[in-house]
Amino acid sequence: MIISRRSFLKLAGSAAAVGAVSGTMSGCATSSSRGAGGHVVVVGGGFGGAACAKYIRHFDPSVKVTLVDAALSNYYTCPFSNLVLAGDMKMDEIKVSFETLKNKHGVTLVEDHVDGVDADARIVKLKSGKTLSYDRLVLSPGIQLNYEKVAGYSKAVSEKLPHAWKAGAQTVTLRKQLEAMPDGGTFLMVAPPNPYRCPPGPYERACMVADYFKRHKPKSKIVILDPKDKFSKQGLFVEAWDTLYPGMIDWVSPERGGVVASVDAASMSVKTKDGDTIKADVINIIPPMQAGKIVTASGLADDKGWAPVNQRSFESTKAKNIYVIGDSCIAGPVPKSGYGANSEAKIAASAIVQSLNDAELIVPKWVNTCYSYVSAQDAISVAGVYELNAEGKIIEIKGSGGVSAKGGKNWKAEAVYAKGWYEGIRDDTWG
């Protein structure tokens, strides 16, 4: 049988339509209510895990899905948390409810911490002492922060010098510190080295803190100490800083002495490798990071601390039947973003359903768009479309993607689209 390219696409298109007509395919064993079944345990209910749980149920309702997250009753999205820092949004507005996943999509929810994985026995061990057995396991635990890589920093010190890189209590702490800071004070941020969650995030944060200062504490200063020579959307961020907050933000590259040697919480100061000591009123340390602890502790990470996965299915290259998605995995050029995690989740969900049904994998495609606010009413973006190349590597498609046009003419429109994106991804992931 020969299938032309044209008719293949046509057939693939009508295949989508076939799925809509329930009960008309009596001769076919693939009725959605009669799939192969099986049990998938998903660890982490964030952007990756929640989307994966929902889409597995959607692709094959015969599969039982259990979503385990230690923070089911207090998951806050990192996206838009920088607007909370600026006082433009409230914590309530970035909180997520898991009720729809349970009530509408039939996902079983377990609020517990996963302490360990036994890949041979296909069991996860929970903090409560319970165990869950699985046919396929999805790990989307986000990141773990390597506090100890910054001399003088620790989890305990982070209560005073917050990272606020996992939205939640520390977002509130940092907001309170900014509110309490006197006009004319200094906000010091230590940016992380690559790779890390949300490449434009630190610079969006600088913008939003500047926006708050401009309105309430115009004499204040922002210093960013950076171990990187360049950063995401740099041209656009610098343009926004110069236009909206002239003279307020000092980005210190490694060449100018941006590499940090140590921090001292007692004297509220940071020492650079060049020997300078910088005092500040509010210090935000975003330390180096790696894959979530459950990934590293289960031996699923490489020597740099991130999980290598088959780029077509997101199955770990180190253990069978375990899929790692979201910030924890290595997905080539797809950034560690909520959008990226959502995109990976759907490819993994279809791969898992296909593996449970002994079917072939679909042709994947990934998308990312990261909007960053440069003020409460203005935003910029970076986008990318990705595919698998002949060697099985994810590559960004030539000519696609890139950053917003310079000149700021789309700032207002992109701020509107950023809100639309947020509404859309929340609905698609947890709705």
Add this chain to the structure above:
Amino acid sequence: MHRFAHCTELLPNPPSRALNAPRSTFMPFSLRTLVVAAALSALASTVGISPALAEGASGQTIGLTCVVCHGAQGRGTKGIPPLAGRSADQTYAALLAYKNGSRPATVMDRHAKGYSDEELRAVSEYFASLPAK
């Protein structure tokens, strides 16, 4: 070959059926769609075409990345237009115009350039098959 290959025989269902189908609260595709599409790509590979490189992604695979901004089932979000139920020709023409730069855009030009014309057509048909809001 896997055991669902025979399902392809049932494919020539008119796509218009989807529009008349009961309004689903979710996107109208299922495991069937996936395995049928997989069966097709398997067929494509047996005749020497590499599905990944030659055929591109299906309308559904692409469409599932669009809904992040354009809303669940392509129903639109605040400030971002819906795609569901729009004529495939209209969506396709818009996407081609974004791709060749003739239609002004903030971000859609950057997205459209990531797809072959066939993929743009496929995703346009996918959204046309979903119920309008």
